[in-house]
Amino acid sequence: FSWEKYNVKRKNFGTIQSSDIGFFKSILDEKRVLTDENDILPYNIDWIKNCRGQSKLVLRPKTTEEVSKILKYCNDRRLAVCPQGGNTGLVGGSVPVFDEIVLSFALMNKIISLDSVSGSMVCEAGCILENLDNYVRERGLIMPLDLGAKGTCHIGGNVSTNAGGLRLLRYGNLHGSILGIEAVKADGTVIDCLKSLKKDNTGYHLKHLFIGSEGTLGLVTKVAIHCPVLPNAVNLGFFGVKNFDNILKLYKSAKKNLGEILSAFEMADFDAINTTVRNLKLPNPIADYPFYVLVETHGSNEAHDSEKLMSFLSKEMETGLILDGTVTSEPAKMQTIWNLRESIAGASLKSGYIFKYDVSIPQKHYYDLVPILKKRMGGRAVSVYGYGHVGDGNIHINVVVPEYNSEVASLMEPYIFEEVSKVNGSISAEHGIGFRKPKYIHYSKDQSALHLMSDLKKLMDPNGILNPYKVLPDEP
Ligand code: FAD
Numbered sequence: 001f002s003w004e005k006y007n008v009k010r011k012n013f014g015t016i017q018s019s020d021i022g023f024f025k026s027i028l029d030e031k032r033v034l035t036d037e038n039d040i041l042p043y044n045i046d047w048i049k050n051c052r053g054q055s056k057l058v059l060r061p062k063t064t065e066e067v068s069k070i071l072k073y074c075n076d077r078r079l080a081v082c083p084q085g086g087n088t089g090l091v092g093g094s095v096p097v098f099d100e101i102v103l104s105f106a107l108m109n110k111i112i113s114l115d116s117v118s119g120s121m122v123c124e125a126g127c128i129l130e131n132l133d134n135y136v137r138e139r140g141l142i143m144p145l146d147l148g149a150k151g152t153c154h155i156g157g158n159v160s161t162n163a164g165g166l167r168l169l170r171y172g173n174l175h176g177s178i179l180g181i182e183a184v185k186a187d188g189t190v191i192d193c194l195k196s197l198k199k200d201n202t203g204y205h206l207k208h209l210f211i212g213s214e215g216t217l218g219l220v221t222k223v224a225i226h227c228p229v230l231p232n233a234v235n236l237g238f239f240g241v242k243n244f245d246n247i248l249k250l251y252k253s254a255k256k257n258l259g260e261i262l263s264a265f266e267m268a269d270f271d272a273i274n275t276t277v278r279n280l281k282l283p284n285p286i287a288d289y290p291f292y293v294l295v296e297t298h299g300s301n302e303a304h305d306s307e308k309l310m311s312f313l314s315k316e317m318e319t320g321l322i323l324d325g326t327v328t329s330e331p332a333k334m335q336t337i338w339n340l341r342e343s344i345a346g347a348s349l350k351s352g353y354i355f356k357y358d359v360s361i362p363q364k365h366y367y368d369l370v371p372i373l374k375k376r377m378g379g380r381a382v383s384v385y386g387y388g389h390v391g392d393g394n395i396h397i398n399v400v401v402p403e404y405n406s407e408v409a410s411l412m413e414p415y416i417f418e419e420v421s422k423v424n425g426s427i428s429a430e431h432g433i434g435f436r437k438p439k440y441i442h443y444s445k446d447q448s449a450l451h452l453m454s455d456l457k458k459l460m461d462p463n464g465i466l467n468p469y470k471v472l473p474d475e476p
Pocket residue numbers: 047082083084085086087088089090093094095105125146147148149152153154155156157158159160161162163164165166214215216218219220221342345346430431434467470
């Protein structure tokens with residue numbers, strides 16, 4: 001169990017009695033109160049099987065009212081609650097550590113409204129990102145974020161982790177695209193900041209408290225989000241590149257020569273792609289190269305955009321920045337290339353245990369750590385590889401070992417976080433802190449910020465029942 005691996009002690013929360021089950025069944029119907037061990041198991045294990053909790057109870061509310069009643073009761077009874085969306089989080093934040101009650105948003109998946117002029121949509125937190133993207137596409141819009149987990153993750157989980165993903169370079173992060181939030185505080189109070197206005201400067205901007213706080217300040221029940229227009233033209237380039245310095249040069253050239261239509265600039269090294277091709281038997285549309293780059297454009301004129309991207313490819317093949325590549329606007333071909341990039345995340349689950357790192361690093365140092373970690377791991381690792389969102393200065397480094405072992409853990413941590421903080425990076429770019437990183441948060445936030453965070457936590461959740469053991473380190 002997680003608490004053994006990460007030696008954590010259970011805090012003195014209440015323990016569930018049969019009278020509690022009776023109460024929850026009085027507000028939710030029978031089948032939305034799960035007590036059977038087998039039904040509960042998937043809610044106790046995280047996507048990459050790093051963490052395993054011991055919850056004995058899963059609650060599946062359908063309305064904000066029910067969430068409010070559950071939280072008020074749990075707060076009075078000092079029962080800890082672990083909010084869960086699609087359970088695709090990668091920092092152990094979405095599963096219980098001990099016997100916290102799992103509150104699942106899976107049944108809160110209604111779309112409430114969509115304004116086709118402004119592009120603002122209001123929906124419940126449990127809507128699956130891909131379902132939302134399909135819904136708005138039919139109405140000439142797209143979601144402002146896209147990530148490999150889209151088929152499972154919820155918009156409520158995306159908001160709670162301030163998810164970044166593959167479109168952030170063009171459409172910004174959720175602090176910009178979320179217009180409003182409805183949330184429920186630990187004591188059951190419903191906070192309605194669900195306005196869909198682009199501009200609303202009336203007092204403190206409370207919605208931001210819930211974006212990225214990973215379920216520790218309140219539970220997000222509804223979101224209002226701005227959906228950009230579905231572009232008339234989408235083009236995708238997939239290029240082989242000789243070394244990382246050339247990737248940075250290519251990135252600068254893409255910003256200059258593709259300009260306003262650039263919507264994604266992703267990289268992956270040879271091992272990242274090769275592991276994915278081999279383990280998941282996926283096709284690689286070009287040959288083997290030391291590095292790969294994906295460049296996507298979103299524009300309004302197909303002829304202009306494909307001409308622009310084609311001349312970018314031929315120009316940069318002349319300069320040698322691109323060794324070879326392909327450009328396409330055919331949806332099926334683009335899907336194959338994106339699927340290869342999005343599948344890297346889970347590709348090594350077949351090879352063993354993955355130590356996953358998600359760090360922000362100034363672009364000139366973006367790839368430096370990968371060869372250093374390769375050397376540091378030596379023969380202990382099956383593979384060490386880097387991939388991610390170059391445009392965001394965000395690299396994902398996976399260190400794959402046959403099975404979890406504490407020697408590798410102590411070789412990796414805190415070493416990697418010390419190196420990241422030496423270049424003024426962030427120890428968690430987009431996945432959040434969750435359960436696995438509170439003891440490292442000080443590498444990226446100073447004591448005054450951490451004290452303000454714990455003051456906020458005490459104000460919003462005085463009994464500490466919301467997602468305990470996550471995000472903030474225990475009081476110093
Ligand atoms: P969960 O995993 O269920 O929960 C995440 C956190 O939010 C937990 O702390 C949970 O307690 C809390 N939470 C969930 N719902 C609520 C709610 N309604 N109210 C309050 N708290 C809540 N992340 C990125 O940022 N960028 C990527 O590119 C990316 N790619 C991924 C690719 C794959 C294949 C996988 C498996 C994951 C990827 N992730 C990525 C990580 C993960 O998908 C994101 O963190 C996502 O936002 C989590 O959404 P979820 O609904 O699964 O949330």
